[in-house]
Amino acid sequence: xTAILELQNVGYRAQENQILQGISLSVGAEDYxxxxxPSGGGKSTLLRVLASLLTATEGKIxxxxxxxxxxxxxxxxxxxxxxxxxPTLFGRxxxxxxxxxxQIRNADIDVAKQKSALEYVGLPESYLSKKITELSGGxxxxxxxxxxxxxxxxxxxxxxxxxGLDEANKDIVHNLIEHFHKDHHVTILAVTHDATEIAxxxxxxxxxxxxxxxxx
Amino acid sequence: xxLDVSNxxxxxxxxxxxxxxxxxxxxxxxxxREIITAVIRAVIQLFVVGYLLKYVFRVNNVxxxxxxxxxxxxxxxxxxxxRSNGMAHALPISFVAILAxxxxxxxxxxxxxxxxxxxxxxxxISGMIASNSMVAIGLCYRSMNTKFRxxxxxVMERLAxxxxxxxxxxxxxxxxxxxxxxxxxDSAKTGGIVSLPGMMSGxxxxxxxxxxxxxxxxxxxxxxxxxxxxxxxxxxxLAYRNFYNSRKQLKDMPNND
Ligand SMILES: Nc1ncnc2c1ncn2[C@@H]1O[C@H](COP(=O)(O)OP(=O)(O)OP(=O)(O)O)[C@@H](O)[C@H]1O
Ligand SMILES: [Mg+2]
Numbered sequence: 028x029t030a031i032l033e034l035q036n037v038g039y040r041a042q043e044n045q046i047l048q049g050i051s052l053s054v055g056a057e058d059y060x061x062x063x064x065p066s067g068g069g070k071s072t073l074l075r076v077l078a079s080l081l082t083a084t085e086g087k088i089x090x091x092x093x094x095x096x097x098x099x100x101x102x103x104x105x106x107x108x109x110x111x112x113x114p115t116l117f118g119r120x121x122x123x124x125x126x127x128x129x130q131i132r133n134a135d136i137d138v139a140k141q142k143s144a145l146e147y148v149g150l151p152e153s154y155l156s157k158k159i160t161e162l163s164g165g166x167x168x169x170x171x172x173x174x175x176x177x178x179x180x181x182x183x184x185x186x187x188x189x190x191g192l193d194e195a196n197k198d199i200v201h202n203l204i205e206h207f208h209k210d211h212h213v214t215i216l217a218v219t220h221d222a223t224e225i226a227x228x229x230x231x232x233x234x235x236x237x238x239x240x241x242x243x
Numbered sequence: 244x245x246l247d248v249s250n251x252x253x254x255x256x257x258x259x260x261x262x263x264x265x266x267x268x269x270x271x272x273x274x275x276r277e278i279i280t281a282v283i284r285a286v287i288q289l290f291v292v293g294y295l296l297k298y299v300f301r302v303n304n305v306x307x308x309x310x311x312x313x314x315x316x317x318x319x320x321x322x323x324x325x326r327s328n329g330m331a332h333a334l335p336i337s338f339v340a341i342l343a344x345x346x347x348x349x350x351x352x353x354x355x356x357x358x359x360x361x362x363x364x365x366x367x368i369s370g371m372i373a374s375n376s377m378v379a380i381g382l383c384y385r386s387m388n389t390k391f392r393x394x395x396x397x398v399m400e401r402l403a404x405x406x407x408x409x410x411x412x413x414x415x416x417x418x419x420x421x422x423x424x425x426x427x428x429d430s431a432k433t434g435g436i437v438s439l440p441g442m443m444s445g446x447x448x449x450x451x452x453x454x455x456x457x458x459x460x461x462x463x464x465x466x467x468x469x470x471x472x473x474x475x476x477x478x479x480x481l482a483y484r485n486f487y488n489s490r491k492q493l494k495d496m497p498n499n500d
Contacts, residue, residue, distance in 0.1 A: 105405030
């Protein structure tokens with residue numbers, strides 16, 4: 028299997044804080060990698076570095092064999108899509124959020140696609156016109172995730188997207204991830220603290236104090 | 244026309260400052276020193292400028308007039324840039340924005356024959372335009388700083404979804420341009436109702452027929468609307484990229500305001 032993402036001795040420091048250190052890792056195409064570790068260990072920072080929202084201060088990251096610092100960050104982020112831990116929605120309505128991926132690509136807004144995506148995560152299509160302030164936490168999380176997959180990316184970086192959801196909601200989100208992983212061949216890197224998710228993971232790494240500790 | 248303010252009336256008016264200081268002292272506002280410096284600065288600056296203008300008007304030399312205008316533009320840029328909270332390139336950006344807004348507005352006024360190309364008209368009008376532009380640009384900077392901090396998360400999310408820095412900033416840009424123009428629009432709306440604007444008051448004071456004075460005031464209103472919109476748009480569009488680094492990532496921001 029060829030590596031889609033390859034980290035070579037990656038480190039990140041903010042001022043005096045060494046947040047990540049010496050992380051070397053190879054993620055195969057269509058892999059499903061679970062990332063766990065104690066709070067404050069640097070998992071979110073790692074995903075942000077991978078999403079090119081932060082630049083690694085040491086080492087380098089290759090995407091499909093090419094150093095990501097040589098790629099156009101905007102194009103890259105459309106291929107390696109990061110879904111935030113506790114995302115916020117922007118604009119006024121759900122539609123404002125689901126329109127954004129189309130607008131930035133100068134594409135015509137495909138309302139049918141938006142509706143079927145909503146339906147896929149168990150939200151009625153009438154939610155398009157719903158105000159974002161009227162959504163529950165779980166609903167917000169699902170809407171936020173749909174933004175990332177309106178156009179299927181190559182890699183999906185998921186930062187505790189099931190945290191704080193009830194079992195039913197977790198199942199919906201898991202199904203969505205599985206669908207993209209299996210049917211659209213999206214590589215998944217998912218940070219989680221969830222015991223079940225960790226137990227079911229086929230490929231897992233642990234980040235402790237900014238270092239890669241265990242690999243399974 | 245009796246427009247002479249005697250030294251005696253100035254002194255009496257100066258006593259009013261003491262009222263301000265007394266209130267400041269009673270209410271523990273801690274602004275006594277500030278009032279004193281403000282008063283002294285105002286008196287000295289105005290006297291110096293008064294004599295300087297007298298000289299410039301008398302000499303009526305194009306080069307000297309241009310130098311005066313450049314000094315005004317530079318001072319305005321300097322003051323606007325102070326509001327930017329350490330943003331990179333704030334001075335050149337402010338200068339370009341103020342130069343363009345003043346240049347365009349002044350150019351139209353001169354070409355249309357509304358004002359003549361003589362120092363006693365061009366210099367005061369430049370000052371009026373540049374100072375309004377300066378205030379507008381300062382407000383734009385302040386607004387952008389606050390909004391990029393408050394909306395950091397949603398800006399980052401737009402970037403993470405593959406938006407360009409423009410896609411990620413456009414909302415903040417629009418709001419900041421509006422903020423910059425708001426005082427001018429407000430004062431245009433209330434002009435004549437809440438206050439008689441400076442230029443009109445001055446003309447009426449000097450004995451000009453109020454209807455003629457109004458025409459001038461309408462011109463001033465148009466010119467300030469144009470100047471603040473041009474200034475705000477240019478400053479905001481030149482400035483927002485400073486909030487990102489070359490890798491199109493949102494920069495860390497200083498936390499002090
Ligand atoms: N911009 C920054 N400047 C300084 N320190 C930072 C910055 N961002 C994060 N940190 C620190 O880096 C460490 C790792 O943070 P990170 O958010 O990556 O942890 P995490 O593993 O995702 O934790 P959690 O499981 O709680 O989400 C923390 O100690 C955090 O305080
Ligand atoms: Mg985290």
